[in-house]
Amino acid sequence: MYDFSTIAELTAEAEKAGLPISSIVISREANESQKTYDEVVAQMRHSWHTMKDAIDKGINNPQKSVSGLTGGDAPKIYSMLNASAGKSYLGELACCACAGAVAVAEVSAGMGRIVACPTAGSCGIVPGALYAAHRYKIKNDEPIVRSLFTAAGFGMIIDEMACIAGAEGGCQAECGTAAAMAAAALTELAGGNPEAVAHAAALALKNLLGLACDPVAGLVEVPCIKRNGFIAVHALTASDMAISGIRSVIPPDEVVMAMKEIGDQLPLALKETAGGGLAATPTGRRLKEQIFGKQTE
Numbered sequence: 001m002y003d004f005s006t007i008a009e010l011t012a013e014a015e016k017a018g019l020p021i022s023s024i025v026i027s028r029e030a031n032e033s034q035k036t037y038d039e040v041v042a043q044m045r046h047s048w049h050t051m052k053d054a055i056d057k058g059i060n061n062p063q064k065s066v067s068g069l070t071g072g073d074a075p076k077i078y079s080m081l082n083a084s085a086g087k088s089y090l091g092e093l094a095c096c097a098c099a100g101a102v103a104v105a106e107v108s109a110g111m112g113r114i115v116a117c118p119t120a121g122s123c124g125i126v127p128g129a130l131y132a133a134h135r136y137k138i139k140n141d142e143p144i145v146r147s148l149f150t151a152a153g154f155g156m157i158i159d160e161m162a163c164i165a166g167a168e169g170g171c172q173a174e175c176g177t178a179a180a181m182a183a184a185a186l187t188e189l190a191g192g193n194p195e196a197v198a199h200a201a202a203l204a205l206k207n208l209l210g211l212a213c214d215p216v217a218g219l220v221e222v223p224c225i226k227r228n229g230f231i232a233v234h235a236l237t238a239s240d241m242a243i244s245g246i247r248s249v250i251p252p253d254e255v256v257m258a259m260k261e262i263g264d265q266l267p268l269a270l271k272e273t274a275g276g277g278l279a280a281t282p283t284g285r286r287l288k289e290q291i292f293g294k295q296t297e
C-alpha cells in the first residue's frame, strides 16, 4: 500500500516502485475506497468525459451568463484556432487549451455540469490543458485518464498541506493548485519522470503565488473565467520547462508551504469577500450594484 502526504513522499514512492505517479495514486485510491483498480479508473474516465462534454458545450455557446457579466468568450478564442485566420501568437495547441478552459468555466458560471478540479472556480484549467494535449498530441483517451490521477495526487497533497479554496488562501490556492495539477499531468503525459512531474507542479504554483481572490460582485465570473484560460496556458509553459530539464530552485513542498504562508497573510478583502482588488474598483462596485441593486451597509 502506497502512502504519501507530501510531494517528496509521492515522488519517492513512484521512483522506488519504478512507476509513474499516476499508478501510485490509483493504487492508493483503490485501497482507500475499497474499489478495484479498474473501478477507480472507470470513475475517472467518466469525469474525463464530463470535462470534454463541458468543453464542447462551452465552445459552442455564445450566450451571456445570467448576470450578464460573462459568457460567449470561449467561442471567440476557439475561433482563433482556425488556421486560415493566422492571427494567433499562441499557436493551435495553446490557443485550444485557453479556449477549453474558458469554455468549462463559462459552463460552470451558467450552472452547467463540470468537474470541480479542484474547485468550481478553477474548473477549466486541468480540462483545458489536457483537452489540448489530447487533441494535438495524445489521441488515446486512456493516458489522459491516467494523468488525471497524477493531477489528483497533487491536488490532494496541496489541500492537505495548505488549502485549495480562494476563501481561505486567495486565488493562488484555487487556480494555483489547478495550475500545479495540470502541469503535473501534462508532464507525465509528455514522458517526464516523477521528479520532472513534481517540479512542473512547483514551477506552475510558484508563479501564481500571491494571486488575490477578488471576484466582482462575489460571482465566480470576473476575473475567474478568463483567468482559467490564462492559467491553462501557464501550465503548458511549466510543463515544457520541466521537460526541458529546468527545476524549481525552491523544492516543491516548500513552494506549497510558501503558498500557505502567503494565504495566511492575505487580508480578508482578498479572500473571496469581494471587498478588495478588482471587486472594489469603481467599475467592480458599479457592476455589483447593477446586478444586485443598491445595498445598505
Ligand code: SF4
Residues within 6 Å of the ligand: 121, 122, 165, 166, 167, 170, 171, 172, 174, 175, 212, 213, 214, 215, 219, 220, 221, 222, 223, 224, 227, 272
Ligand atoms: S478569483 Fe476567487 S472565486 Fe475567482 S477563480 Fe480565483 S479563487 Fe475562485
